Amino acid sequence: MVFPHAGGAAAAYRSLAGALAAGGPDTFVMQYPQRADRLAHPAPDTVEELAAQLFDAGDWDRVGPLRLFGHCMGAVIAFEFARVGERRGVPVAQLWVSASQAPCTIAGSPRLPTADTEVIATMVDLGGTDPRLLADEEFVELLVRAVRADYQAFNRYACGEDVRIRADIHTIGGRSDHRVSEDMLRRWQIHTDGAFTLSLFDGGHFYINDHIDAVAELVNAA
Template sequence: MTGLDALTFKPWIKRYPADVSARPTLVFPHAGGAALAYRGFGTALAAAGSDAYVMQYPQRGDRLTHPAPATVAELAEDLFGAGDWAGIGPLRLFGHCMGAVVAFEFARVAERRGVGIEALWVSASEAPSAAASAPALPMAESEILAEMVDLGGTDPALLADEDFVELLLMAVRADYAAFNRYACGEDVKVATDIFAVGGQGDHRISEDMLRRWEVHTEGAFTVSMFDGGHFYLNEFTADVAELVNDL
């Protein structure tokens, strides 16, 4: 980022601007995910007509030394404080897996601060109330790596690289620890519309699970399903970007 962007947004927010003035879409990665992993999606959003801003969580990438927030709510506050979101107009939010819950909490912060949220896209994620009551996520190295293999989305060759695994474990543990402390009741809602999206072949998050997001909005709700598994987004990057931008 340069010029005004450099003054109003933290440098670790990765921006992919559209060729012409466009509505902003903020992207929230999955647990353990770095902003770099969403470069393709950010580029696709820009090509579809969105100004994309990909969030970077602490304990990875250029935030490697930043302390991990203790809770998802603290992470959302951290991300909200990283940019002049009120200055770029109504926001669209897109979160994948754990990132959907982070985006939900970001929307709650934004609505309390008077920043308009145009839409919340939640991808391959349990609803907040369901996530809060789910069993604790694993913290042991062997269990985390088994989880990564089961979810897919990570190159198996990278999981054989000790240096990569060390960094991955740092990021995942930070996110899982915050997620394990998460609390949210079914009565907690955002005013913005929620659009759920997932993969037909996702063995972790079913369409019925996605539909539980409906209780968390005071607005409209829809579900869209693509072929593919938990990381269907990697296969249908351009299609999902078009879906988000067509709103």
């Protein structure tokens, strides 16, 4: 199961989902409210509420031990999804964290911007969005709407250092990511009672776009 980044739609992870499914079990990509076919769906107030809604949308106990993959904010949503699953008796085997700070560090971090111009500037800084799309006013309007909803939920999030899941946590990042460093990825280790690994690829925050097959191979080999 793949959890997109803030503002990201499921379609952006179609290639990764296909690569994961080619070498492993069926792969589902989550679609958050306020985008694509869920444009009219109201945005949850919190990350925890979003994770619970996503969990309630499927019969995950029929899928078998779950393997979750989240990029950036998607990793935190996946972490909360795993907590819901473990509380409800649905086994979660692995959480794959891509380019994300640890849950316990979020409350103490600077708040994410929600003003239009600041949201756009952040998207440009992070990369991962085709510059040609940023010249499309209609696309930018929809993107800002989705990102703002996600950022508002993220800004309300808090998690203690003592909160852990039983699932193994595997972190992945880009060596030149100026937003999420190797040390930030390592902080995830305190959130698992299972195994922990860290892997780095060449590239920045959206390193994954250049290493889809390699990332899928790493995940499927675990």
